[in-house]
């Protein structure tokens with residue numbers, strides 16, 4: 001839809017949408033800059049035909065397709081408004097009925113779940129990522145949790161945002177298998193499709209088999225559907241039923257469900273995104289190398305890299321030059337996270353970085 005098609009009730013909306021489209025290149029939220037393929041656009045337009053009815057049927061179709069994809073039964077899928085909706089549901093699924101819970105998470109990591117946990121009376125335990133691997137420090141997380149007795153929510157983002165790093169699966173799996181039932185492991189696999197590394201695999205099977213672990217996936221990243229809000233959890237039927245108690249309304253719209261179903265069936269989307277991502281990453285790594293700026297090995301669609309100095313100032317300068325880049329992460333000083341846009345966008349970003357070097361800014 002063109003911004004011009006928005007009714008002129010509030011012209012400011014129109015201005016802001018136009019500005020968002022025509023303003024700086026968004027290399028800030030790890031979205032897929034390739035946009036939606038034709039197959040999904042067509043499905044969205046066709047779905048408007050049924051916009052007058054509740055999305056119950058399409059929600060069922062999507063759930064069935066996801067269960068097939070993971071080789072599990074229908075009861076093991078809970079879908080919601082993006083995977084953050086599932087993060088939101090996971091908190092009360094553990095916390096309701098307890099006066100306090102603990103939330104153990106890495107530093108740095110994707111912080112959203114901490115905000116959802118706050119109203120429930122949570123003791124927040126941050127455990128730094130290991131260096132130099134930037135993997136979750138499973139031993140230290142385990143130790144932190146073993147010290148208390150309140151139920152524990154363990155959040156593991158693998159691969160991790162904002163570092164793009166991997167956590168090897170075997171020690172994590174061992175912990176899950178040995179942990180008491182009062183622990184709930186939330187494994188966020190938002191960037192699963194980007195990983196090409198033999199040390200990595202999904203924990204979806206374990207989530208289906210054991211009640212103390214859920215795996216989260218999203219259509220917001222590789223499927224380029226961040227604005228359509230579809231994500232889901234893979235869980236044991238008991239855990240899934242508990243999560244569903246905290247669902248908001250009827251789940252994503254019919255349009256979003258049909259877009260996700262079509263995206264799943266389109267064999268080209270992932271290949272196309274991975275090809276572009278590989279090329280864009282190559283452009284980024286080449287300029288970082290050329291300028292002697294270090295980076296963390298990325299298994300995702302973003303790269304965390306050195307900018308040699310004041311990150312807020314760097315972010316401001318990048319915006320002036322036409323690029324929105326990641327916010328500062330205090331535990332990784334002097335580093336910035338850049339999302340991988342199209343190869344053309346990344347060539348232009350790389351030239352900007354070179355010009356910053358000429359001015360002595362990085």
Ligand SMILES: Cc1ncc(COP(=O)(O)O)c(C=O)c1O
Pocket residue numbers: 029030081082083084085110157161188190217218219220226230231
């Ligand atoms: C690790 C992680 N999980 C979840 C999300 C949000 O996903 P969704 O759009 O599905 O809510 C993000 C978005 O940046 C993310 O990085």
